[in-house]
Amino acid sequence: MITMTHYLVFSLLLFCISIAGIFINRKNILLLLMSIELMLLSVNTNFIVFSHFSNDITGQVFVFFILAVAAAESAIGLAIIVALYRVKNSIEINLINKLKG
Amino acid sequence: MELLLLFIPLLLLTSSLIVGLSSNNLGKISAGILSSTLVFVALIFSSIILFNIYKHEDQILYENFYNWISISSLEIGIGYLIDKFSAVMLFVVLLISFVVHVYSISYMSEEKDFKRFFSYIALFTFSMILLVMSNNLIQLFIGWEGVGLVSYLLIGFFYKKESAIKANLKAFLINRIGDMFFILGIAMIYALFDSFDYRTIFININKVDFENLDSYFGLSYLDLSCLFLFIGAMAKSAQIPLHVWLPDSMEGPTPISALIHAATMVTAGIFMVGRLSPLFELTDFTNSFILIIGSSTALFMGLIAIYENDIKRVIAYSTISQLGYMVAALGISAYTVSFFHLFTHAFFKALLFLCAGSIIMSLHHNQDITKMGGLRSKLPVTYICFLIGTLSIIGFPLTSGFFSKDLILEVMLDNNSTISFVSYNMLLIGALVTVIYSLRLLFIVFHGDFRGGKLSSIKEQSMIILLPLILLAIFSLFSGYLIKTFVDMPIYFYGLKDIHYEGMLPFISHGILSPASIALITGFFAAKILYKDERKFKMLNSAITIKLKSFIQTKYKFDELFIYSSNKTKKISSLLASKFDIGLIDGFIVNGLPKKINKLSQILKSLSSGYLYHYAFLFVFSIVVIFGIILARIL
Amino acid sequence: MDILSILFYLVASVIILSSIALIVVNNTVHAALLLVLIFFNSAILWLMLQAEFLAIVLVLVYVGAVLVLFLFVIMLLDIQVKKNISKKMYLLFSVFISLIMFIELYMVIFYHDFASIQKEITISELGNTYDIGLSLFTNYIFSFEVTAFILLVAIIAAIAINLNVKQRSLKQNPGKQVLESKESRLKILKDEEL
């Protein structure tokens, strides 16, 4: 029987992987955005799990909003990346360190 | 009477202020005359007081006229304590001061800073009077420092002369060494009696249980306090080893040497010990110490004078030597005897100095005796006065010095102890030495041929110079006959010391037949042969004597000792300043710590790379750490 | 083990494996396609949790719109695929840290007793979509409006950031030329203003 814990551990694992993805990746900034999407996905899964097992619809409503916001976020993220590309002619993360110290 | 007593210091202070702060409207001569007049008035007042004191036997004037500080139990006043002792001292001070005032009108007339000079000597006299009149230790100390200050100012009177400004600094610093101990002594006395007043102290002296007091360095409380007080006196009265300032102080104008560095200020130490005699009486250790210091000063400083060529320095060393006699007498508790010598010495030493001044003026500020000689014919009056002074100092029978010195020797001999016997012998040899150097000076300066070029231009000084000399000469000749007064002089709370004295004539005859006379005669001949006839002896060229001579000429290296220690102090100071203060405290801690923090911050700054993934990593890492800590606490 | 469990493990392992692949893969296009795979599988998972509406939205919105956007950008920028240059130590340490984070939270979750909050699962008669819609337009109407703003901001931002105002053509504008005056072309600056 698949219990709530199974789902939660699964989504936790997903979350940890996606977080690792953010700092393992040293080159491609787009992968960062994808990792972020994964992160939000795991959060969403969490909400849905709770919503399902406690038989409460509000968790799903939250997921709905998160999805909407995530879409907006990726739009803006991609826009920023494009802008960055225009300035640097590259989107490699290891080249973005003009601001430091 | 009280009013008169109040007026004496006030007159002098006024004189000092008026002359010192007046504008150019007040001319030199009128300033001098004004100042002298005021001193003269003070002198008259003091003689009235002296007269009164002697008229009413056993009258002691003791009053405070001003409350300087009063905090709860602590009361310090300015007042006076006039007994015979201080009345005589007052008179002597004012007399010498007056004489010097008059003398200076002429002597200093060429100087630009004439008025400053007069202001100083008036201030000096004021401080000295404050000291003499004092009825408590603090007032004594104030006067004590005051005279030291004026001495400092006057030695440096010719402030452009490097040697003068060196000498005055030296004088002040060495006096300050004494003052440090002096004030410690005062503090000790205060801690014991809770008062600075002589009366309170002396009254309570018997109530103190000296046995149960703390002792320091193996000395009893009272021993130490008196020792400290005496160290103060040592500096002021130029005793070994704190004498080094006095010869150098001859850089000041000559009248000053007469007034301050011969007659009055340097005897303040003697006066102080006499004043505090009830205390000193009780301490054996300190008395022995005083005796040893006094007699060695008397002998060894006299020796230096034999080889000195500067006329003023010779007299200065002679002063130190004579002060040694006085101090030695203090050591056997013969306070009045010592005071008697102080009294006579004041006159003849002032006389000698003023004569020297006259000579120096005549020779256009030449002080080197090797450039003098045969001045007898050109300066007859000076010669006679100088002769009287010399006779007096060597203790020629019937001059004042004869009485006072013989009395010291007598008393010394009467005191049955080993130390005093040794001291007696030292003083006796000292007497011989005195004769030699005094006559040497006389012979070299006034006899023989003139060695400094043309003799013709030299002429006797004006009457303003000569009159004081004559006056002092008279005092030098006759003041010794007051011996009875001093033998019978009671000191406040101390009373009389039993001195073996049987009258004038027996004293004179006894004195003439004493070993001192042998010293006198031997000395005379030695000096005559050596310096008047200038005979050469092979013995004098032998290795030992030359070595001895050069040893004495080094002045026992005391000067070097002080120069060394002052240089050492400066070195330590700059070392401390650079290494410890700037190096360690400031460099290592005060500036070092911020520097280290700054370095740390630079390192931290270089650690933050600006890479996004590092940021994210740090983010997660911190979260993991926080979770870890909390889990560790929970589980 | 029932069929649902098998399905769960299957789907979950696909998601986990492909997400691991996603974060280490070099090729961005591959990554995007892996993401599609993950989303599809997640949708399956969500369906298992009876969130049909959201599962559909996930596929439609994400796979249909967001990921297409990603691919557009990938194409637009034409990125050279370079090898990830993570140092071994760093890589190891990162994995280690993530692992620890997982373990820590795992312990918290694992030891938690969820029994108290689990309720009997009832299936809504009107369907999942209806329920969501109802609360969306009643209780969460305000949030819904705010979301509209967020999307508006996203639109404005995406356009404004990349709007290139540079004038590309050299075409003359006679009206503007006529209106120009001396003052508008030449400005005399005083020292102070420099």
Next chain:
Amino acid sequence: MISNILSLLIWVPILSGIILYFYNRNEKILNIYNVLINFFVLALSIYLLINFKQDVEAFQFIEKYNWINTLNIQYFLGVDGISTLLIILNTIIFFIVSIYNLNLKIDKRNQYYASFLIANGLTIGVFSSLDAILFYIFFEALLIPMFLIIGIWGGANRIYASIKFFIYTFFGSVLLLISFLYINSKISSFDINYLYDANFTLVEQEWLFIAMAIAFAIKIPMFPFHTWLPDAHVQAPTSGSVVLAAILLKVGAYGFIRYVLPVVPIGAMSLDIYFIILSLIAIAYVGLIAITQNDMKKLIAYSSISHMGFVTLGFFIIFQLFEKTSNVDDLIISLSGSLYQIISHGFVSASLFICVGSIYDRYKTKKISDLSGLLNQMPVYSWFFLFFALANCGLPGTSSFVGELLIIISSFKANFIYAFISSSTLIISAFYSLWLVKRVIYGEIKIDLDKNIDANNLEKLILFTLALIIIILGIYPDFIMNFMNTSLRHISETIIFKL
């Protein structure tokens, strides 16, 4: 009788300073305005002095308003004998400085004056506030004008000096703040009277004592916290040095007697030996350092530290005195000595700095090795300088003697060694003061300016006034002693009661 006289004393100079800050047109008006305000403050403070009742133990001229109820902070002003005297010292010095400043040639004159006026008001605030936090606020705010004075109008290395000054003293004062807050957390009040009544355990007292003592030790400054002072003095403009030496150092000493000794006497008693040792080191060691300084201001700065060593010595021997004699009078004598030393040093150091400043204005150097024989070219200055140098080495008849005497005799009662080391100042201070005189005043002239550069009438007036004050204080100390006596007795009794 003017009510709120203390508030007037504080706020009139501060507000006029702020006004002055924004006025920068006519130099003449500036000068007159500045002198007038300072004079007004001086007159007010003299009015305060006259109306002060010497034999009343409690604080007088009290103004007490609730300022911040929620934090127990009150606007609580009042003076006793000690603070009245320090206020007078303050106003006199600032008045003299304002006159001295007339001669200066500086830019941003209005801001210069404004800084001094504000500093004036704040210092009066420090001396008259009876609420610990109010005190702290004035105490710390005082740093700002001084910081600006040193930093803007100072010498070549002014930035280093001003920053060091500011941060060092700030470091100390935060410890003070923590102590006050701790006290508040225990007794819920900052009111000085409650502070005096408060009882703490030994450990608390020790820690409170350490924190507060460090704060004030930095300000005074005590060895080894003294190194900021020489730098600050050397770099500060003349008037700044005057204020720094004459006023600011006294704030630290005032803090000791007002907030440390009566509040945590047991802590002070258990740790007094360390502070006595530090004071003695300050007297002897810092004095020694002063000897070979080549910068006149540095020399005087070090001598200030050495003199302030006497002040702290006088403060901290009281416990041993109490143990030995258990007589309140001995405590009072010792404390009087310290306070007298404070006041006297205020005037003496101010005078010395004015002299050095004037020399610097003329010769553009403060280096002793560059100067010689000033007596030839500027006799009036030189005589005054000589006088002040003599006063600096504690000559009887000048004010410095009184304090030193009292402290030496009290310290003997406590311990022989204390007296021995402290009396060594007689030699050391004479050494540095008179060696300075020898090198600078006496001798042949080195730099011949060939101009009439002696003091003008204004400077003569200033120097004469200062000399007169020093002499009057030297020969009539009783006025001040009587003035402080009741307050000191009160404080001593508070201390003894708590022991």
Next chain:
Amino acid sequence: MIIQNTITSLFHFMPEIILSISSMVILLIGTLEFLKKYVFQLTILSILLASSFSYMVYPETALSLFNASIVKNDITEFFKYICYFIFLIQVLISRKYLNIRKLDSGEFYSLLIFALIGCLIIISADNLIVLFLGIELSSLSLYSLIALDKSNSLSSEAAIKYFVLSIIASAIMLFGFSYLYGLTNSLSISEIIVFSNTNEISNLYLFSYILIFIGVAFKFAVAPFHMWLPDVYEGSPLPVTNFISSIPKIAFFVLAYKFLDGNNIMQIDNFHNIFLFLGIFSVIVGNLYALAQKKIMRLIAYSGVANSGFIFLALYAAIEYNFSVSAFYVASYSFATVSLISLVTYISSKKYNLVYIKDFKGLSASLGFISVLFMVTLLSTAGIPLTVGFYAKYLVIDSLISKDLILVATLVILMTVVGLYYYLRIIWFMFFEPGINSLVNRGDKLSVLILSFIPAIIIMVFLFPEPIFKYIFNILT
């Protein structure tokens, strides 16, 4: 009923609605060539309108709007007023700056207002969804605002860093929300608080809070979650920095307050000690980093990190639900930092860019009054008496000491002594160093007047703090 509720809610929500409408109007106007120049005026007008409406609909009692999505009470209104005021000053002062950099477009102002609305929503949210949306609304607007400055090559870097890190933080926060939701079965903050006061606090519950407050810590830029702040400060246009430095912090403070006030979780050692240790760490790190900075904005950023540490310490001190200390600190710090950045903005408002600290050299010669304002503000940030910053630090230290954390208090206050150095460095550059600095405009009287508002407040509140204290203590305890 729901509809009626919504309509009343709309009425009470008027200020925000006005802002959002005007934001869209501004966006439209910005596209029209002939109306473009009125964008600025319209923005000002909308803020004034919104704040006056806010006054008009001031709730007499606490209100719950939009089906418990939004609350309005004294606290929210108080902080909203502060936000309006700060925002007004920021906008007023940045006109010239934006003009020169050609940023004064409709979308800029519109996004700025959206960011403000987001923050206002955070302040008044009573529901996790609304809270999340508010956070995202303001963050998204801010990312875009940073990236809008195309003339500055650093801005897109700042934007991407802010974007990525901020989303991680949001995700972590959401993760916390999800557990919180799972455990309490509710998304309403007030219900969650009721839950934690009635149920035993489990570990997961604790962890969900920790996750949320890590997100909050990130927004406050408390070390070690501060890395984004200096980069963003440096890379963004100054008006945006100005916004980021103050208004989100106020909003997140209110968020923290809402979560913690009356919440039993505060009594858990493991929870409230996080505030303590993060606070100490942040004070140390912030000050140490700031010491080594050469650029003014980074310096202000790190000083902000240190000040956030103080805010956390103040939150720690709120174990007994006394949030007045932290509220006062947040308000005072926001004012000071806004004043600082506004001054930098004003000085940079010509083509002369104020980037390095050494650019301050000799500023007092050309801008005397401005330098004084700067000094007052700096001293307030440093916590020196005569400025309100003193009370802020005072209160924090006081509350630490009253919790017997004397060593912590000492450590923290000693770090402020370290910090004093870099504030003084600016002062000394301005006043003590000579420099050539005639590159700034002098005549703009209005801006100077506006700029002197906050320093004046800083000093006035120092002198008469009692009403403010009373008010804050009143509404927060």
